[in-house]
Amino acid sequence: MSIKVKQPGLLTSVQDFGRTGFASYGVPQSGVMDRYSAKIANLLVGNTEYEAVLEITMMGPTLVFEEEMLVALSGLEAVVTLNDKKIELLRPFEVKNGDVLQIKQITKGIRLYLAMNGGFQTEMKLKSRSMYEPITKTSALQKGDQLQIAEYRDTKEKTFAHLKYEAEKYASEAIEVYPGPEFDFLTDAMIDKLLQQTFSVSKNNSRMAYQLEEKIENNLKPILTQPVLPGTVQFTPGGNLIILMRDAQTTGGYPRIFQLTEESINLLAQKKQGDAIQFQLKNYER
Amino acid sequence: MKYQKPSIQAFGNQAILLSWEEIIEEDLLYYLLQVKKNIQNYYIEVKVEITNTYNSLLVNYISTINNIYDEISVVEKLILVDSEQQKLQLHQFTLPVCYDEKFGLDLALLRKQNNLEISEIIQLHTQPNYTIFFTGFLPGFLYLGGLDKKLHISRKKSPRLKVEKGAVGIGEKQTGIYPQISAGGWQLIGNCPVSIFDVENEKPSPFQAGDKLKFESVSLEAYQEIKNQVEEGNYQLKKEVYEH
Numbered sequence: 001m002s003i004k005v006k007q008p009g010l011l012t013s014v015q016d017f018g019r020t021g022f023a024s025y026g027v028p029q030s031g032v033m034d035r036y037s038a039k040i041a042n043l044l045v046g047n048t049e050y051e052a053v054l055e056i057t058m059m060g061p062t063l064v065f066e067e068e069m070l071v072a073l074s075g076l077e078a079v080v081t082l083n084d085k086k087i088e089l090l091r092p093f094e095v096k097n098g099d100v101l102q103i104k105q106i107t108k109g110i111r112l113y114l115a116m117n118g119g120f121q122t123e124m125k126l127k128s129r130s131m132y133e134p135i136t137k138t139s140a141l142q143k144g145d146q147l148q149i150a151e152y153r154d155t156k157e158k159t160f161a162h163l164k165y166e167a168e169k170y171a172s173e174a175i176e177v178y179p180g181p182e183f184d185f186l187t188d189a190m191i192d193k194l195l196q197q198t199f200s201v202s203k204n205n206s207r208m209a210y211q212l213e214e215k216i217e218n219n220l221k222p223i224l225t226q227p228v229l230p231g232t233v234q235f236t237p238g239g240n241l242i243i244l245m246r247d248a249q250t251t252g253g254y255p256r257i258f259q260l261t262e263e264s265i266n267l268l269a270q271k272k273q274g275d276a277i278q279f280q281l282k283n284y285e286r
Numbered sequence: 287m288k289y290q291k292p293s294i295q296a297f298g299n300q301a302i303l304l305s306w307e308e309i310i311e312e313d314l315l316y317y318l319l320q321v322k323k324n325i326q327n328y329y330i331e332v333k334v335e336i337t338n339t340y341n342s343l344l345v346n347y348i349s350t351i352n353n354i355y356d357e358i359s360v361v362e363k364l365i366l367v368d369s370e371q372q373k374l375q376l377h378q379f380t381l382p383v384c385y386d387e388k389f390g391l392d393l394a395l396l397r398k399q400n401n402l403e404i405s406e407i408i409q410l411h412t413q414p415n416y417t418i419f420f421t422g423f424l425p426g427f428l429y430l431g432g433l434d435k436k437l438h439i440s441r442k443k444s445p446r447l448k449v450e451k452g453a454v455g456i457g458e459k460q461t462g463i464y465p466q467i468s469a470g471g472w473q474l475i476g477n478c479p480v481s482i483f484d485v486e487n488e489k490p491s492p493f494q495a496g497d498k499l500k501f502e503s504v505s506l507e508a509y510q511e512i513k514n515q516v517e518e519g520n521y522q523l524k525k526e527v528y529e530h
Contacts, residue, residue: 020333020335020348021335024335024421025425025426025483026423026424026427027425126490134425134466134467135425178296180297181295224310225339226342227303227337229301229344249423250337256297
């Protein structure tokens, strides 16, 4: 049972919910950038939420199915065809041997998730299928790859019509953050600026980190190398704000001023260069 | 207790961070590894992942916790648990390093800048029993303490785009081994033929925080021989158990 990668697209990779238990070896967590959308794709084809899926970034790929399968795509808006006929997102569809799926362009958000009934059975390294070099051979699918998948389990009697994908929450510019470990280093003036300013996503945005375009004057001293997490906002001496994402390193030396909520990481994962964001400070619940 | 109580704070809604004063000291490392053990022993039923750096412990709860303040008070009490009787089981490792100019691309620079003979550089680098503080930066990259002051040298102005796997280098006050091919700005003095990080193993690296490490100078011939043994899978890593 497999799928052939005819064209890999800009950046397409197999991702599950990442690696836990290996941070003390310096291994990044990895895993799907937008966990909410990935869960929905899995549920649509009758999988558990955490199965490995394809994470598709901006455009491409072209995939050829070699068996009968049940497939679903989740994300905000994209032009997708199956044998040149338009396909809708968020509706599971059946494919047969030789069918060609083309993800032409993602027109809203930047990541799309493709789930297969049964899930992907690609290489497992350190208890995860998430692609991240050097833990896996490559960080992205290559032309000609054959992706192994599990056998099609019949799910026809199940209906998934009740599943609601809350696309509207992705329209928000508000990124909810908790105070980070070095939040108290900030002056009131700096905090005001950080919370009032609208920032935009710079071209330096990847699975590892999102750097923001606007700078804020910073006179904080660097810190001794410290633990960081996906969602940690680092404030560099040059005044840049760097939001760590799923492929982030496990340690860093810049003051950690904010920590994104899990939902905000998902939201940010759908933002692209030029998109606006605004930090919204949240306090820990008592 | 020699060290002050750490600051204990929430780090997002699924992690707690314990930070001690910003110092690099072996005693502090072993103290916080004891605290780490206390926390680990307590959370036997709950899935937590605890990592350390020089002066902090990160307790990651994997899933969202109901009330972060409840967990903080749990962790607070665990710091006070006396763990003197429970010694840490650690290892003393010895790794071979070939300091041949084939690998030591910056030996000449180090020699000139720090006014040392090559033999002195090798002697100074193989002398200390380094302490592994933690792993970070890259998968398998060890933060080692104990580099001789005479070997301190600034990083390259612009990093090399490709540093070989196993390359041994010095950057400021630190020395270390590149676990895989990567870009890197450290001054290179040798290469270690032993693979220090391998994803095929359930434990991808034999090293843990608190372990000790010595380097042993080997000839180019011995290097090749060890490299062959490593590839055939019959190289025996030199290690001994020790308690702290």
